[in-house]
Amino acid sequence: MTLIEYYNLFFNILDSKIQKNELNEFFFWLIEYYCNINRMEYILNPNYLIDKDQKSNLFKAIEQLKKNMPIQYVIGESEFMNLKFYLNNKVLIPRPETEELVSWVLSMKPVNKKILDIGTGSGCIAITLAKFIKSCDLTAWDINKEILEVARKNALSNKVKVLFEIQDISRIKSDRKFDIIVSNPPYICNSEKKNIKENVLLFEPHKALFVDDNDPLFFYDKIIDFGKKNLNNNGNIFFEINENHNQKVSDLLIKAGFHDIELKKDYRLKNRMIRASFK
Numbered sequence: 001m002t003l004i005e006y007y008n009l010f011f012n013i014l015d016s017k018i019q020k021n022e023l024n025e026f027f028f029w030l031i032e033y034y035c036n037i038n039r040m041e042y043i044l045n046p047n048y049l050i051d052k053d054q055k056s057n058l059f060k061a062i063e064q065l066k067k068n069m070p071i072q073y074v075i076g077e078s079e080f081m082n083l084k085f086y087l088n089n090k091v092l093i094p095r096p097e098t099e100e101l102v103s104w105v106l107s108m109k110p111v112n113k114k115i116l117d118i119g120t121g122s123g124c125i126a127i128t129l130a131k132f133i134k135s136c137d138l139t140a141w142d143i144n145k146e147i148l149e150v151a152r153k154n155a156l157s158n159k160v161k162v163l164f165e166i167q168d169i170s171r172i173k174s175d176r177k178f179d180i181i182v183s184n185p186p187y188i189c190n191s192e193k194k195n196i197k198e199n200v201l202l203f204e205p206h207k208a209l210f211v212d213d214n215d216p217l218f219f220y221d222k223i224i225d226f227g228k229k230n231l232n233n234n235g236n237i238f239f240e241i242n243e244n245h246n247q248k249v250s251d252l253l254i255k256a257g258f259h260d261i262e263l264k265k266d267y268r269l270k271n272r273m274i275r276a277s278f279k
Contacts, residue, residue: 001055003031004046013062026071030061033075068199080124083131085154090146091121092208097266098184101240101273102128104264105182108236111135113179118169118223121208123151123162125182130160139178141167143207169219172226181227184240185219186211216242220249228256231278239274246271 010027011020018026031037034057035050042048050058064074072078072093078085080094081102087093102125105115113136117126120140130138140162142148148164155162167174169185191213193201200209211218220239227237237258241249250261258276266272 001050002047069203070199081128083158085122085124089203091150094124097272100266105238115180116178118183119185120151123154126162127155127158127160130162138162140164143168177232179232179235182238183223187242189213189216224252224256233279235278237276241274243270249274
């Protein structure tokens with residue numbers, strides 16, 4: 001089978017399930033991942049003959065996409081701020097909003113700071129910060145060994161040093177001090193599941209996404225309480241937030257004694273990030 005034949009088959013099978021512009025991108029992701037053929041090489045040689053193993057992987061990818069599996073889980077990796085991250089369904093797929101959160105931390109130009117990432121998942125936040133800020137010490141926490149295995153693999157592949165530790169953010173126990181805490185905790189209420197796309201509901205880890213409607217700020221409350229005790233003077237906390245709860249998170253920070261509270265809009269002009277200082 002040639003690549004152009006696969007291209008036609010790919011579109012014929014998936015055209016009714018996935019938008020055409022996305023399908024086009026997915027096709028090029030797949031052939032680059034499995035065949036090491038980029039977009040220009042395909043244009044120059046659409047009759048490239050795929051071998052048996054490549055064909056098997058490419059056909060398997062079609063079956064997975066038919067079941068609404070995100071392309072990032074199909075190939076087992078994603079890009080975040082121009083870095084590659086290995087993924088499996090134990091961790092969330094990194095989002096553009098989280099890139100904006102990391103960019104905000106980077107814009108503060110931290111030097112010789114101790115930075116903690118709470119709920120690290122794939123490690124994208126901590127690893128990217130470690131990659132672009134050479135002078136800071138990075139620590140990253142998550143709830144179990146399986147998640148941290150993914151993060152450690154990503155730190156190794158991106159050639160950075162991060163201290164990964166198992167900590168449950170619902171009952172954090174540590175007396176260490178930090179200058180910056182950054183977190184993208186679960187913040188989507190269970191009642192909002194009806195608005196979530198099927199590819200997210202079926203494949204991404206619900207514990208990393210959803211919270212009880214009766215206590216939607218549970219993780220923010222816990223992390224803010226920890227920050228109150230464990231941030232150094234003039235330390236900062238950065239959160240990704242649910243746009244519907246930005247005022248409530250701000251109120252929690254004020255009640256805990258934080259100041260200089262600043263909301264930031266994402267690329268869709270929604271209030272999705274918040275920063276605050278302590279003391």
